[in-house]
Amino acid sequence: MAKSAKSAKSILSAEHFHDEVAALAFIEARIWPNGPVCPRCGEVNRIGRLNGKTTKLGMCKCYSCRKPFTATNGTVMESSHIPLHIWLQAMHLLCSSKKGISTQQLHRTLVPHVIDSARIDPFELTPWW
Numbered sequence: 001m002a003k004s005a006k007s008a009k010s011i012l013s014a015e016h017f018h019d020e021v022a023a024l025a026f027i028e029a030r031i032w033p034n035g036p037v038c039p040r041c042g043e044v045n046r047i048g049r050l051n052g053k054t055t056k057l058g059m060c061k062c063y064s065c066r067k068p069f070t071a072t073n074g075t076v077m078e079s080s081h082i083p084l085h086i087w088l089q090a091m092h093l094l095c096s097s098k099k100g101i102s103t104q105q106l107h108r109t110l111v112p113h114v115i116d117s118a119r120i121d122p123f124e125l126t127p128w129w
């Protein structure tokens, strides 16, 4: 019984599509398979994780060039205020649809999640794609 229920789960029920920390770990595992790499100087050893109260999730600091960075540097997610797990849902929907997906459909599918996750006033929300 439990096995059939488990196999009936959608791929979208994976944790990285719903949890910001899991989404960051998922992205980091793909961008940095061997650990963090400084996008500016390529340093791999002298890198520290910044875990301050107000520090952005996943922030690292390179102690060679003294610049902070995250795994999303150089990606479309770098300056976005949309949570990473919503980005992953959008990427999955875009890539898994045989005939593609319109931006309006993407909006209809994901906006309730964006409103819940970011606690945005739905009347002030404008399309982000």
Ligand SMILES: [Zn+2]
Residues within 6 Å of the ligand: 038, 039, 040, 041, 042, 043, 062, 063, 064, 065, 066, 067
């Ligand atoms: Zn560096």
